[in-house]
Amino acid sequence: MSDPAPPGEFELIRRYFAPLAVGFPGAFNLLDDAAVLAPSLGHELVVTTDALIEGVHFLPDDPPDLIARKSLRVNLSDLAAKGARPRAYLLNLCLPPTATGAWIGSFARGLAKDQTAFGIHLIGGDTCKTPGPLTLAITAMGEVMEGAMIRRSGARPGDDLWVTGTIGDAALGLAVRRNALPGAGPKDRKFLVERYRCPEPRVAIGHRLVGVASAGMDVSDGLVQDLGHICSVSRVGAVVQAALVPLSAPVRRAVERDPGRFFDVVGGGDDYEILFTAPPQLGATVLDFAAAADVQVTRIGSIVAGSGVSVLDGAGQEMRIERAGFRHF
């Protein structure tokens, strides 16, 4: 049995995407040219967008439902890091001629699954045909209390530096996919690839950090590089204790086999964990809120006067980080 060809543009929207707009009145069942939305009283909208390209951000044989979920999740991760609760999203989907109805169906089911998990709706977008690789962009909208978005710019010397979850899983997951992580057992390989394909946006804790975090962003291009952005915009420096960086058991085993892997861990991208700073007197509050959200948080260092990011080894010596992080150009 061969895959059916994708249906026409309007049928494609009706069949696969309009069901994702049900429950959001301002989406008009995707039957209009635009959507309407307004933030709740006393709130404002937080807007972020990310494009993903086959062969660049995901691999051609990645399962379509996971491509969909990752695309949505990287945007949800941005909203969470900014302290916003997710509300709605738009999807631009540029399909190559090889895209089948089965592929699109699986993609839409991936979106449906995560819409339920994270309380967000598709409210608009467009589909078109591309002679190039499959390309998609998601624009996500959330809301925060007026003036309360967690910025990159608020870190102050003396603040603690925190990170959610574990770092480096996705970088090593990509290495597994490229057959570049010898020595890892099948269970570790599976865990790491899953973390690469389907990151966990920390939506449960993001909005709780409003009023607690002095600065924050999600780790998408590598811990050291992204921390460098917070430092540069906040005009401060940061010191990270390498031994405190939270590692999953599979990553810990990979680093034990090859200590040089640590540079991939703090330099690789795609973590989608929240990196944030908070005054030390709010440390107990951070831990309380993390427990309430059921999200692991770890203090990995401090903000200092000056500039730049230093990573210290167990002996307090500065490590030379050779790989600065992912850049598109």
Added chain:
Amino acid sequence: MSDPAPPGEFELIRRYFAPLAVGFPGAFNLLDDAAVLAPSLGHELVVTTDALIEGVHFLPDDPPDLIARKSLRVNLSDLAAKGARPRAYLLNLCLPPTATGAWIGSFARGLAKDQTAFGIHLIGGDTCKTPGPLTLAITAMGEVMEGAMIRRSGARPGDDLWVTGTIGDAALGLAVRRNALPGAGPKDRKFLVERYRCPEPRVAIGHRLVGVASAGMDVSDGLVQDLGHICSVSRVGAVVQAALVPLSAPVRRAVERDPGRFFDVVGGGDDYEILFTAPPQLGATVLDFAAAADVQVTRIGSIVAGSGVSVLDGAGQEMRIERAGFRHF
């Protein structure tokens, strides 16, 4: 002298795009991961998005500043047709390795020019590298009074059918670009290509149509097809008088040379004029508001009970429209 290579990702944002965010505090000079915005009191946001792909929506040798302006204008046209005043937009820009700094600079200058013309700011986006054709998506946000967005669904039998500007210029402009409009003189060719490359979004009249237009949308995929959408969602039919469809002098000359061109006029896309319906008793109001906005409007027919679109010739006979309009699939 060869074109310089494009600068790195962050430098590219700093040099070309951050200046486009000046004047919109919630854009944080593009130094954060997200932007914030809120509609004015008593208003809500209207959100629309369109992707454009080189070789599909524009030609590889189209000037970059005009590609930028067209990309923004097609979204502004959607906002205007919905009765919304433009506020802000996001840009996803996927660049092939061949994109030069000069290309990006010209593209950004095109955006700057139209930002000033239409009172809108860039507030976010992302840039990435693609192995495929240049692909970009713009998500535009405007605002309307709560509940006042002009929908596709409000057309009622007896309503007049109106359109702004002239129809068919862009379709014949594309024909010129493809060397498929023999007989047109150089001035006509220039006019038509300019209308194809740089449509005129009817922002000046859009927001004035709130409370006047019973339904509306912009003509992007062809007059007959787009009118069909209004009819289908409103559960009505429409009758268009072919002789009333407003034509520019170059299009009128092309149709006189070859009457079959009329099917390209009402079937071709890329007009970006507003098609709207209004009760006949508001006809004088429509004309007053159009004069105040300095936008030409023309009554081209009526909404009727039933379904589907009929186009009548000068003798009142139904014309068979052979080309239904642009479809991506």
